[in-house]
Amino acid sequence: MAHSPLVMTNVTKRFGAFTAVDNLSLDVPEGAIIGFLGPNGAGKSTSLRMALGVIPADAGEVRLFGEAPNILALRRVGFLPEERGLYKKMTTRDTIAYFARLKGLSASDAKARANELLETTGLSEFKATRVSKLSKGMAQKVQILSTLAHRPDFLILDEPFSGLDPVNQQVLEDLIRAEHDRGATILFSTHVMEHAERLCDRIVMMARGRKVFDGTLPEAFATLEEGASLNVEEGFDLAAALAPKGFEAQRAAGRGHGDAWRIVLPKGKGAQDALRAAIEAGAPIMGFAPDEARLRDVFVSLVGEAEAAALDAPLTESREEGALAE
Amino acid sequence: MRNIYLIFRRDYLGYVKAWGFWLSLAAVPALMLIGSTFALFAVQSAPVRYYTVIEPGRVFAEAIDAEFARNEAADIAEKMQIPAGAMDAGAMQAFSDRKFLEVPAPARDLDSLRPFLLGEKLVSGPAGDKPLFAAFILSEDGKSLEYWSDDVNIKSLRFEARDAMRRLARTHALEAAGLSPDFIQAADDAAVQVPERRIRSVVEQESAGNEVTLADRAPVFVAGGMAYFLWLMVFSIIQYLLMGTIEERSNKIFDTLLTSVRMPELLAGKLLAVFAVTSTMMLVWGLFALTGSAVLATRVPGAGDLITPFLAAAASPQILVPGMISFLLGYIMYGMIFMALGSLCDTIQEAQTLLSPMMILLMLPMFAIFIAFQDPGSPVVDIAAWIPLFTPFLLILRMPHDPPMWEVLAQMGLMLVTMLAVLWGSVRVYRAGAVNGASVGDLGKMLKGMFGKKPA
Numbered sequence A: 001m002a003h004s005p006l007v008m009t010n011v012t013k014r015f016g017a018f019t020a021v022d023n024l025s026l027d028v029p030e031g032a033i034i035g036f037l038g039p040n041g042a043g044k045s046t047s048l049r050m051a052l053g054v055i056p057a058d059a060g061e062v063r064l065f066g067e068a069p070n071i072l073a074l075r076r077v078g079f080l081p082e083e084r085g086l087y088k089k090m091t092t093r094d095t096i097a098y099f100a101r102l103k104g105l106s107a108s109d110a111k112a113r114a115n116e117l118l119e120t121t122g123l124s125e126f127k128a129t130r131v132s133k134l135s136k137g138m139a140q141k142v143q144i145l146s147t148l149a150h151r152p153d154f155l156i157l158d159e160p161f162s163g164l165d166p167v168n169q170q171v172l173e174d175l176i177r178a179e180h181d182r183g184a185t186i187l188f189s190t191h192v193m194e195h196a197e198r199l200c201d202r203i204v205m206m207a208r209g210r211k212v213f214d215g216t217l218p219e220a221f222a223t224l225e226e227g228a229s230l231n232v233e234e235g236f237d238l239a240a241a242l243a244p245k246g247f248e249a250q251r252a253a254g255r256g257h258g259d260a261w262r263i264v265l266p267k268g269k270g271a272q273d274a275l276r277a278a279i280e281a282g283a284p285i286m287g288f289a290p291d292e293a294r295l296r297d298v299f300v301s302l303v304g305e306a307e308a309a310a311l312d313a314p315l316t317e318s319r320e321e322g323a324l325a326e
Numbered sequence B: 001m002r003n004i005y006l007i008f009r010r011d012y013l014g015y016v017k018a019w020g021f022w023l024s025l026a027a028v029p030a031l032m033l034i035g036s037t038f039a040l041f042a043v044q045s046a047p048v049r050y051y052t053v054i055e056p057g058r059v060f061a062e063a064i065d066a067e068f069a070r071n072e073a074a075d076i077a078e079k080m081q082i083p084a085g086a087m088d089a090g091a092m093q094a095f096s097d098r099k100f101l102e103v104p105a106p107a108r109d110l111d112s113l114r115p116f117l118l119g120e121k122l123v124s125g126p127a128g129d130k131p132l133f134a135a136f137i138l139s140e141d142g143k144s145l146e147y148w149s150d151d152v153n154i155k156s157l158r159f160e161a162r163d164a165m166r167r168l169a170r171t172h173a174l175e176a177a178g179l180s181p182d183f184i185q186a187a188d189d190a191a192v193q194v195p196e197r198r199i200r201s202v203v204e205q206e207s208a209g210n211e212v213t214l215a216d217r218a219p220v221f222v223a224g225g226m227a228y229f230l231w232l233m234v235f236s237i238i239q240y241l242l243m244g245t246i247e248e249r250s251n252k253i254f255d256t257l258l259t260s261v262r263m264p265e266l267l268a269g270k271l272l273a274v275f276a277v278t279s280t281m282m283l284v285w286g287l288f289a290l291t292g293s294a295v296l297a298t299r300v301p302g303a304g305d306l307i308t309p310f311l312a313a314a315a316s317p318q319i320l321v322p323g324m325i326s327f328l329l330g331y332i333m334y335g336m337i338f339m340a341l342g343s344l345c346d347t348i349q350e351a352q353t354l355l356s357p358m359m360i361l362l363m364l365p366m367f368a369i370f371i372a373f374q375d376p377g378s379p380v381v382d383i384a385a386w387i388p389l390f391t392p393f394l395l396i397l398r399m400p401h402d403p404p405m406w407e408v409l410a411q412m413g414l415m416l417v418t419m420l421a422v423l424w425g426s427v428r429v430y431r432a433g434a435v436n437g438a439s440v441g442d443l444g445k446m447l448k449g450m451f452g453k454k455p456a
Helices: A044-051 A092-102 A107-120 A136-148 A166-182 A193-199 A217-222 A238-245 A271-280 A295-303 A305-312 A318-325 B002-017 B019-044 B059-080 B089-095 B110-117 B156-176 B181-189 B202-208 B214-250 B254-258 B263-299 B303-315 B317-342 B348-374 B379-384 B391-401 B405-434 B443-451
Strands: A006-015 A018-028 A033-037 A059-064 A077-080 A154-158 A185-190 A202-207 A210-215 A227-232 A248-251 A259-264 A285-290 B049-054 B100-102 B132-138 B145-149
Touching (some): A006 A044, A018 A044, A018 A059, A018 A210, A033 A193, A044 A059, A044 A154, A092 A136, A092 B002, A107 A136, A136 A154, A136 A166, A154 A166, A166 A185, A166 A193, A202 A217, A202 A295, A210 A217, A227 A271, A238 A248, A238 A271, A271 A285, B002 B019, B002 B214, B002 B263, B059 B100, B059 B132, B110 B132, B110 B145, B132 B156, B145 B156, B156 B181, B214 B254, B214 B263, B214 B303, B214 B317, B254 B263, B263 B303, B263 B317, B263 B405, B303 B317, B317 B348, B317 B391, B348 B379, B348 B391, B379 B391
Parallel strands (some): A154 A185, B049 B100, B049 B132
Antiparallel strands (some): A006 A018, A202 A210, A227 A259, A248 A259, B132 B145
């Protein structure tokens, strides 16, 4: 029987008095792309390091391909850590081949695979270049390639997009999709929700060490109160006009012409129903837009605006925070 | 094993590809060449120094000169391995290389001699015009021959003069008692000799005899060399292990490595790599020394006889086996300590704060080696040999002196236990540094890393 690549059950990690991960349960089924979302310090990196057995859990159980994390199971995993690092004096090709060999590839296969990856990502002209001579973004690409070199069954990527420019973020997204198409299971952490929206079929949200959501994207959006924005001529009382029709309208911060209103949609009613009701009520409509729900809104609704503000903070070393607390 | 090999290979190639390695490799033979050339040059080029003797006649001057001649004849006879007095005066003259020569006094009193002694004026002599190095001035009462010189660090001339005066006084006393100079010389020549003999078991004595040869002294020098060699190796690995580990920590590469290899594999690979690097150096240096010895043995008559006892001592199981064991355990013990400490440092500056106490730690066995070399039976050495950090060095040094077997075995056992304890602790410190990001100042964190739950 095939085991899920990763199952974490009631896992907790404390650094002194600080609880970095609190009772986390997570099941990563084969073939999934799962986004592990949350602001800095939410416990994402600590969870991933526990998943790989780099640090032990204080409580709970971690199973990697059905076993406690061990070196054989880890050979099936490609891990991109949050703290990027390569041997600066090695060439790009040697770097990729070296890490591939550590994962079990033969010398010739590793070298061939390194050449192939450098070729497909347009880096072949840098194959003999030392890592110290590469730009930060390029070095990061080399590290990502090192993670993929042994064709892992399970990719764990910790903040893979940080430090990449928009063009290379797109390249990485394409790489992740290609790996998924190849059959790899993917778990990646990010504090940038847009990547998860574009890539994931399931998301896990973390805040202050706790899992606050685990489900598909539609399930995530379903947690939001649906609504629509409506602009009417100044002075028109939309709330009073719509109340008899079962819709609640609230004044919103001004956007577009006239007065901005936000309509909260009752269960079973859509944005078009609200628009129809407004027309029937004789509202002088100047603009209309159904709510475009974003994952960030989901996160705000789950943890509050103050906590969600941390999503916009620059990426810091959460491991350091943990280490200091330790 | 494969992962150990891969870690080892990468680290080893990383080290040997660095220009510093080649510089170190070339530096020692170059220093050996330069040093030996310099030492030879220093001996050969020791300047000739002038002295003078202010006395009413020539009695003391001749006595000093005779003392020089006598000692020089003995030295030449020993070097050429011929009986003292077997060489005639002409041959002696040919081999003579006197560095102190008497010159006529340029003045008769101290004040007038002062500018010559201070180098403000020169005196003429067989080696050209030079300052006067020293003057012997007989005191007014004739009871002391004062030695005046601007350089009081070179004492050999004064010691020669002191011996000459003792011999002269004895000769005068004997002559005053009615003995002739020939009789006194004959009496001197008839003195009972004190030859050096080596006590051995009856069986050994039948084959090896009882003469003291270089083969009897070589094991002490070889053991001393091995102890110093180990010390040098430990000293040289500090930078490799510290810097290598700091590089990995600052490169933030541990997480990637630890999801590919087990911690013991990582440590073993790294330790082996540094061992191989230093071994490569030592091998090259050893080959250089052997080649030099072979060249000497074929080109210089008698050099082969000098070298063979040392090679035989180095290959003897009595020294080689404990030497190898001490070497291995000592290397692992010190290597793990340095690697664990390196894992706590982010920068070279941080490492430098650790280097000072480590240097002091390493200087202590060096002092013990020095004492053991001078007097292997010293209680200080006996006690220090039981301190596991010193045992690797001192056990080797004690072996030529046949310490009790139980002591050897007990000290090896203690060293092994200590090495295992160091290994245990160092792995945990390393884990605390590499995985938990502990630093030197984070003692609490380090302890948590050491005694915390071990990852799967």
